Amino acid sequence: MPRFPGPSARLMSLPAPLRWAAPPVALLGGIALLLVDWSTPPNVTPPTPAPAVAKICAALDKALPDTVLGHKRQDPKPDSPYTAAWNSSPHTVLKCGIDRPGYLDDDPTASAPEVNDVQFGMAPDGHGGYRFVTTLRKAYVEITVPQGAYSNYIDPLSSLTDAIKSTVPDGL
Structure with missing residues (x-):
């Protein structure tokens, strides 16, 4: 039965500069998603008071x-x-x-x-x-x-x- 390389084997096959950049890029992407969520104002139906x-x-x-x-x-x-x-x-x-x-x-x-x-x-x-x-x-x-x-x-x-x-x- 053929064996497929796991995610770490595929990551290790990439050139070193790409391997080094992957964690910071993933972290910055996560931070960007959080900032977009925090900066979006919620939708709220206002009451209609007397x-x-x-x-x-x-x-x-x-x-x-x-x-x-x-x-x-x-x-x-x-x-x-x-x-x-x-x-x-x-x-x-x-x-x-x-x-x-x-x-x-x-x-x-x-x-x-x-x-x-x-x-x-x-x-x-x-x-x-x-x-x-x-x-x-x-x-x-x-x-x-x-x-x-x-x-x-x-x-x-x-x-x-x-x-x-x-x-x-x-x-x-």
């Missing part, structure tokens, strides 16, 4: 930080004052003016972390990450933190709560 909530959300949009834990802001497409995103991988996405999520009705205090005096309801996003929604505020602000974006899924909330506190009033 006029009073829309004003609050526009103010929040202006107050949001340019970076969250070292990840630059790169807003989703289509451009809207009701959505924002940061270049974590995958992207962390904020939506302002969403309808009240049903999971807040189940048991609003069961999974309700408080971060810097901002109360959140939370639920799994169905893909290993979490959705956090502000509670007891005049507008519902949802922050989606995908699996793997941060070492701790709650970490980005502390970067966003100052903007939320200063623009989204307390109350129902």
Whole structure:
């Protein structure tokens, strides 16, 4: 039965300069793919809030930080004052003016972390990450933190709560 050379035998049959260049070229190709993925803004359907909530959300949009834990802001497409995103991988996405999520009705205090005096309801996003929604505020602000974006899924909330506190009033 004939024997076929394995991948290392084929690699060794190449001239030395090509063998030496193969690992750096493969590494640079992988880095290029990552950069393309990080630089592409996500597609997010913006909410359509009532006029009073829309004003609050526009103010929040202006107050949001340019970076969250070292990840630059790169807003989703289509451009809207009701959505924002940061270049974590995958992207962390904020939506302002969403309808009240049903999971807040189940048991609003069961999974309700408080971060810097901002109360959140939370639920799994169905893909290993979490959705956090502000509670007891005049507008519902949802922050989606995908699996793997941060070492701790709650970490980005502390970067966003100052903007939320200063623009989204307390109350129902």
